[in-house]
Amino acid sequence: MDDARALVTSLRSAYTATPTKLKLIDLYVAYAVITAIVQTLFMAVVGSFPFNAFLSGVLSCVGTAVLAVCLRMQVNKANKEFKDLPPERAFADFVLCNLVLHLVIMNFLG
Amino acid sequence: MERGKKIGSTGVGGGALVSGSGKRAFGTVLAALILCLIGIMAFSIRLFSVIKYESVIHEFDPYFNYRVTKYLTKAGIYEFWNWFDDRTWYPLGRVIGGTVYPGLTITAGTMWWILNAFNIPLSVETVCVFTAPIFSSFAAWATYLLTSEVKGRGAGLTAAALLAMVPSYISRSVAGSYDNEAVAIFALIFTFYLYVKTLNTGSLFYATLNALAYFYMVCSWGGYTFIINLIPMHVLLCIVTGRYSSRLYIAYAPLVILGTLLAALVPVVGFNAVMTSEHFASFLVFVIIHVAALAHYIKRVLSPKQYSTAVSFVITFGMYEPAALIAILAAMVAASPTKGWSGRSLSLLDPTYASKYIPIIASVSEHQPPTWPSYFMDINVLAFLVPAGIIACFLPLSDSSSFVVLYLVTSVYFSGVMVRLMLVLAPAACVLSGIALSEAFAVLTRSIKYQDLSEASLLAAVDSTATLNSTNENEASVKEVKDKAPKRGKKKTVEKEVEKKRKRLLGLPMEASAVGILLLIIMGSFYVVHCVWAAAEAYSAPSIVLTSQTPDGGLHVFDDFREAYAWLNHNTGEDDKVASWWDYGYQTTAMANRTVIVDNNTWNNTHIATVGTAMSSPERQAWEIFQSLDVKYVFVIFGGLVGYPSDDINKFLWMVRIGGGVFPHIREPDYLRDGHYRIDSQATPTMLNCLMYKLSYYRFAEADGKGYDRVRRTEIGKKYFKLNYFEEVFTTQHWMVRIYKLKPPRNLVSAVKSKKRFL
Secondary structure, three states: OHHHHHHHHHHHHHHHOOOHHHHHHHHHHHHHHHHHHHHHHHHHHHOOOOHHHHHHHHHHHHHHHHHHHHHHHHHOOOOHHHOOOOHHHHHHHHHHHHHHHHHHHHHHHO | OOOOOOOOOOOOOOOOOOOHHHHHHHHHHHHHHHHHHHHHHHHHHHHHHHHHOOOOOOOOHHHHHHHHHHHHHHHOHHHHHOOEEOOOOOOOOEEHHHHOOOHHHHHHHHHHHHHHHOOOOOOHHHHHHHHHHHHHHHHHHHHHHHHHHHHOHHHHHHHHHHHHHOHHHHHOOOOOOOOHHHHHHHHHHHHHHHHHHHHHHOOHHHHHHHHHHHHHHHHHOOOHHHHHHHHHHHHHHHHHOOOOOHHHHHHHHHHHHHHHHHHHHOOOOOOHHHHOHHHHHHHHHHHHHHHHHHHHHHHHHOOHHHHHHHHHHHHHHOOHHHHHHHHHHHHHHHHOOOOOOOHHHHHHHOOOHHHHHOHHHHHOHHHOOOOHHHHHHHHOOHHHHHHHHHHHHOOOOOHHHHHHHHHHHHHHHHHHHOHHHHHHHHHHHHHHHHHHHHHHHHHHHHHHHOOOOOHHHHHHHHHHHHHHOOOHHHHHHHHHHHHHHHHHOOHHHHHHHHHHHHHHHOOOOHHHHHHHHHHHHHHHHHHHHHHHHHHHHHOOOOOOOEEEEOOOOOEEEEOHHHHHHHHHHHHOOOOOEEEOOHHHHHHHHHHHOOEEOOOOOOOOHHHHHHHHHHHHOEHHHHHHHHHHOOEEEEEEEOOOOOOOOOOOOOOHHHHHHHHHHHOOOOOHHHHEEOOEEOOOOOOOHHHHHEHHHHHHHOOOHHHHOOOEEOOOOEEOOOOOOOOOOEEEEEEOOOOOEEEEEEOOOOOOOOHHHHHHHHO
């Protein structure tokens, strides 16, 4: 049990040390995932018709979460693979990919 | 992060004359010129059928695509999307918008529309005929891009040249073969290129492009399931071998989400994108990659001891929920009779499945396993080069080279199941052979170039070789040598390193290298000669027009099929229904423009079994079945007079099997004598009385007096008989197509029969 508590505290201290920019992105990711879970619970209550609306809703939330995680990886200064990628370029890619995702979602919503 | 384009490894330009950037520019121009030539060669090698025959659409499936494209160009995209076709599968009809892969038709329609917007009045047929050669040029360029991402520009050019000519790809993309694979292979290679590019650079921009290319692939071909299973397999392989990186996550995770959504957008796929087992692998690996990402993140922030306690903690407590989820998922999958897979996918995974359960899939000749010689026929010399390419991929092993090896291994398995899938093997074989050839040339030319050199030039040679190789380790070791030399200042150590490098560079003596290069070039020329021969002789037949040599060397043309369809078009009513075996359905609707009962889509097994039963039944029962389907005309293909082997009598066994699968009164042993189908005097009475026999051999004995069937090589059993319920209306010039009309039901019962009833 002591081990578990020590683990949790070390995880928490390591996380508070991350820069604010990344914590914002993490918050956005958490928000998207929670929205997806809420939508799934709603579907479990009222049924899955029309299925394409449910699918597009859940996948848009999960999609923005995944893209935000990709952005976080590219913007994170501790990540050596992306040290010569300017963060503006990473953000521009993120916006482009989100545009494509939401265009597809709007098409699929029906 | 640019892995960058490397200079071609055959020593472009004399080193002393041209500077580094000049060399690079010259190399780029040369590569562009070579790519242009490769594109032209890929286009022109596929034109043999147009030269030998005419610009006509081949075979069966392309006629359906052609008809759909005609409708698209005439009626517009919205009508096409909502099209319900009532001219086929009478009386059921077919929802074309929802059951066709639209990529090919929309591509050709767009090309036609663009050309017409520029006032270049090409007909739809011309655009359809030449779509495949154009897209094979694009596929060759995509192969260049893919291979240069894996191994560098020299390998890329070689692979592109190999793909432009490989016979397996030519067989499905000649001018006139207007089928899905024409654009799908280009989409496949291009999607793989973008995936490898994203994996190498970690750029989200390429990940978006990758998803869009995957969307184009889903639109084009049912084989897209290969991509959505191969890429997760590769991601899993990378994770398991410890090669997880953030680039892998960026390459895979957006592709899954965007790809699933885009696949669900295509009406043919629809909700199958999330509900069938073909896609489950991608979701499973999606979950696994997130677990791996989380594990890596935690490993990075914790100390090693705490990380190991965390791992043990998770294993003891955290395994219950995933286990429960997996149990639920397994139960859901096991509940469906096919475990969630479609019939076609199951026949790929278990080669014996189709012959046991789905005779229609087993009956298609393209779905049979290939013989060993067909590997040599279809990929020729590449069959030897591929193992060398696999070894070259391991020196060194990177994410992209492991992907190419995995692609090859899976496609070799699938090509062994179905001969049609040799087509998927061809690009993999070309990529790996290109790598092998390029590496071999590199070693041999390097041996010749650096034969006798002093120490300093050796070190310089080591530098330039290090920039030619695409490995980081080599550069690092070269830098090491350079750093070590001034630091230590000991001549002996430098000499030792130089000796090691000399041994590594100068593998072979000069004569052996020269002979090696010569032999490689000869092997390449064998390949070229074989490919041109295969394209000219083996794969250019349009199969709707046949030719043969007359004894005095001339050419005799058999144009019976088009003759029959034109007769149907001109001599029957607009709404008359025509029945035949399903092979000819697409051609009948496209060329004769008549409603058919069954066609090549084979989506309704019972309907096909009905027609098969009718063909296998005696005349009266067959007439009743056709009368219930409102059929007016029946035609059969008969090759006995000229020796055309793909006629309906040879396909008869499938009619019996498929019909017997649904209607048990058709029993196959009734038609067999000693386990064989016979039509001579030894044939069973059921066989001699069935409709197919009668329609094929009606008045055949009058043609040559003896009734000698050239395909079965025997005289027929029953030579003189009358047809009571059908009348012959047309037989083509070489008796290859025989069209019959159903006699109308009698108005009056004959007086003799009624007297017998009353007495």
